[in-house]
Amino acid sequence: MTNHLGDMQNSEAIIIFGANPAANHPIAMQHILAAKEKKNATIIVIDPRYSRTAAKSDIYCRIRTGTDIAFMYGMIRLIRDNKWYDKKFLNDRVYGIEEIFKECEQYTPEVVEDITGCPKEILIQATAAYAKAKPGCLIWNQGWTQHTIGSSNTRMGPIIQLLLGNMGVEGGGTNILRGHDNVQGGTDMGCLADTLPGYYGLAEGSWKYFSERWKLDYDWVKSRFKSKEMMEAKGFSLSLWLHGVLDEANAKNNAGTPLKALVCIGNGISTITMTHKVKEALDKLDMVVFIDPYVNDAAVITTRNDNLFLLPAASQIETSGTTVNTGRSAQWRFKVVDPLYEARPDHEILFDFAKRMGFYEQYTRALGDGKGNFQWPEDATREIARTLKTIGLQGWLPERIKAQTENWHMFDTVSLAGYGPMKNQYYGLPWPCWTEDHSGSPVLYNINKPVSQGGMGFRNRFGLEHNGSSLLAGAGSAPKGSSVKGGYPEITGDNIESLGIKLTDKERELVKGKNWKNDNSGILNKKAIAAGLVPYGNARARTIVWNFIDPVPKHREPLHSIRTDLIKKYPASADNPNHFRTAVRYLSEQTAQDWAKDFPVNIVSGRLVEHMGTGTETRASKYLSELAGEMYGEIHPELGAKLGIRDGEMMWVHGTAGGKIKIKAKYGYSVLPDQVFLPQNFSGMWQGEHLGDRYPEGTAPHSYGENSNQVTSYGYDQQTSCPETKCSLVRIEKA
């Protein structure tokens, strides 16, 4: 999220793609409604389903799932032709917009209407309303990411904002409403298959930097891996691990071995696509461990009868530490009660793993005095601050974060600015928080503020030039008070003096060969900020990504498209033999058969207010189970009539990958006659069978339902490998 929730109250227009905050982010929705009430902000919703959020919109655009890119190119073409773009912003701060203008040429309003199903008049109305209102904020969420081209969707949103000059301004930005509590913190801490914490890559330089910060010998760290090559290779991602078990051929991408054991900590596992294949993989492994406060849903799905361990974890109120919210703000969680019964905090369980596997001393060496005497979690927070410079966590000291959380009432919710003793700080010290006395940065890329107060340009990350054009920002586009008025490269020990900053001999020696990401002396940051410079440089935002499959984002039809006629023109990308260690099918899956002929109904996937994720936690609540106790599929009465299924009758839904579920039909008008809405929040029923008796005594939930992902299709994002759960086809029959 470039801005933050409260900042949406500064918006004149809010455009929401593939998100339903009225159900899923009620706090965000309050700010959106405040913008509507106070500023008469126009709310535009683009969603295949008439959601609760759509019900609050001024303009609703119903599109077919998986066609957002075509819709946005339609918007860009209109913005270009009507000259609604911000010329100065494009000239000074953006690279590659001509390529985007070239690609949009083919997306006339008529073509967009054909691909998306949204009438061209509504496209034009929405684009004009959004482009003319400044500032405008753009929101997205899972309606965008769960596609084979989700990563292209998430590039198109920022491109629209750059085009309109809505980036780096209050009331603008791209606001991605993140999912779980602390999911932002989870990715910041490296819970990803392809990065170290702080989004440091997996190359040797990063491993060496981390080894030094962990007070470990790099060669020892390397010796923990099968080879240096494997150490630097992306791991299996959450969505693809099962193929590391089931498809023996993937062993060659994994140093010759299939996956043999699974330790699952704080994840539903059964929520990725094709749950019936997840079950097969769980059954086949040598060992499975769940670390969870509840009986993990997947522990009940597997029918293995040995080597399955459930380790009871403490919940978040039985432990303490920092969490990061969707707006990059940190908060301290104070423990409310000691862990109940035999539950233990996650970190204690992990420490015990390390002890039994013989590396506890190395695991904790960077904490406290290095001899096993440390304060948890404060010393871990200090280690994070000491290490994660890429996103500027140097200022996140436990004392500062605790003081802020204790004084949360001393901050303004719209600007995040602090008062009284909290003056000169923003709530949660939103990252980057460059130094131990930095204010935090509530709005990324805002050049209207000095760097010391959260200002910054775009990061210089991809070199100084590309195809002969400079990638550095243009003249006059540096943050307020900057000693350099235009663009400049990321700050290093070798270039800092050429930017007009003076160093003493001693300082020069300390930063020699270092850059802002690995300078442990802190000199580069402090000197840069004092001169009004951003440590990461001042560059242009790039609209094209030359190392991606689609350097310019492209519309591609879903792997299982209901519009078979469009596949030739907008085909999927080529099959990938090694995507996160897995051979993944794209074009071959898309063209394997005429999917729409046998599976003519499109799943629209989403969530219910009452339940979270698999519902493991929420279905264990009597009250929530009473409010929403049953899985269902919402279908249009016309589809019901065609299939001979009445409102309230049971139906079988069959997926393209061989799974099936038996659920209740619920008539509704939020969907079209070729769609079925399936909430993702149920589990505990398996193809008509009730799994209640599989729970250990006293742990069974209060409500059960078929898991929708038994019928979602094969398919993974071409860059990130996120499952294509938002575009699947099914066949429905009366049960």
Ligand SMILES: Nc1nc2c(c(=O)[nH]1)N[C@H]1C(S)=C(S)[C@@H](COP(=O)(O)OP(=O)(O)OC[C@H]3O[C@@H](n4cnc5c(=O)[nH]c(N)nc54)[C@H](O)[C@@H]3O)O[C@H]1N2
């Ligand atoms: N009550 C509740 N709240 C939650 C959660 C929960 O389970 N329950 N989960 C949390 C988590 S982990 C997350 S990630 C967030 C998710 O939050 P959201 O992304 O808001 O969740 P969804 O309801 O899955 O999807 C949002 C909308 O995307 C639409 N959509 C589907 N396909 C497409 C498409 O191709 N294009 C477009 N434009 N729209 C599409 C759906 O109709 C839906 O209305 O919610 C969080 N909040």
Ligand SMILES: Nc1nc2c(c(=O)[nH]1)N[C@H]1C(S)=C(S)[C@@H](COP(=O)(O)OP(=O)(O)OC[C@H]3O[C@@H](n4cnc5c(=O)[nH]c(N)nc54)[C@H](O)[C@@H]3O)O[C@H]1N2
């Ligand atoms: N069809 C379809 N499928 C989807 C989606 C969709 O929109 N449609 N959305 C996808 C998305 S965005 C997500 S995030 C996933 C859902 O994400 P999942 O992570 O698969 O689902 P949850 O049920 O939230 O699982 C969290 C688990 O962590 C446990 N837990 C809670 N607190 C703690 C703790 O402190 N410590 C430990 N160790 N465990 C804890 C809970 O009991 C639960 O078992 O679903 C994905 N799948």
Ligand SMILES: [Mo]
């Ligand atoms: Mo999520």
